[in-house]
Amino acid sequence: MSLLTDVFAVSRRNLIAVPVLFAGTAVALALGLAGTHLWPGTQPLPTWGFSAPQSFKAYLSSAVLVLIAGQLLTAVWIYRFHAPRPVRVFHRLSGALAFLLSLPVAFYCLYSFGFQYGTGTTARVMAHSVAGVVFYGAFVSKMLTLRIGRAPGWLLPVLGGLVFTSFVLAWLLAAFWWFRTVGFAR
Known part of the structure; x- marks a missing residue:
């Protein structure tokens, strides 16, 4: 009976992940839809x-x-390793700054390019669009997980890894590509 109780408890705890993941998915889809239907804009943006x-x-x-690498x-x-308080404070502040930037x-x-997919879109641009919206969806899910006291132990590292990976992928497909194609000129 103890094994059945343990399995049920683990399953209930894992159920907490469902609304968290749903919220992140909703954010990613909303950004993708907004980028598809509301943008790109016609006004030039400041440089x-x-x-x-x-x-x-x-x-x-x-x-x-x-x-994010520091994150x-x-x-x-x-x-x-249960880092000291200054490391935790630095983690929060650098994360907030990374998000704001x-x-x-x-x-x-x-606004400039919209969410690009389908015919005529290169695989690089489409993957960049997906990685960008996944980054914000994963970020929302990660922040919600931090606020839930009883979230399963696997959820935070998985979401943190997804935040990191999706941003690195988006960076590689856009910024790194830009630097390789155009150079480092401002």
Whole structure:
């Protein structure tokens, strides 16, 4: 009877993941739909001293990439080795800064180019669009998981890994591609 109770308890705990994952999926779908139907815009966006909006996005998203790499390192430190309070504070502050810096990049991507898929869209651009919306969906799910006291132990590392992986993929398919194609000129 104890085994049956343990299995049921684990299953109930894993059920907590369902609404969290649903919320993240809803955010990703909403962004994809907005990028498909509401954008791209027709007004030019400011370049903030860069030669093109793509240069602005490439450099800003590279700064986010550095912060997200720091997020990964501090998360492992916190999760595996019970890091001291200053590391946890740095993790939160750098995560907030990474998220805030990612917002103009996302806006420029959705507003300037929209969510691109289908005929005539390259695989690179389509994969970038998917990775971008998955990043924000996974981020929402991760933040919700942090607020749920009884979330299953596997959920936070999986979502954190998805946040990291989706951003790195989006960066590789856009910023890295831009730097390789155009160069590092501002």
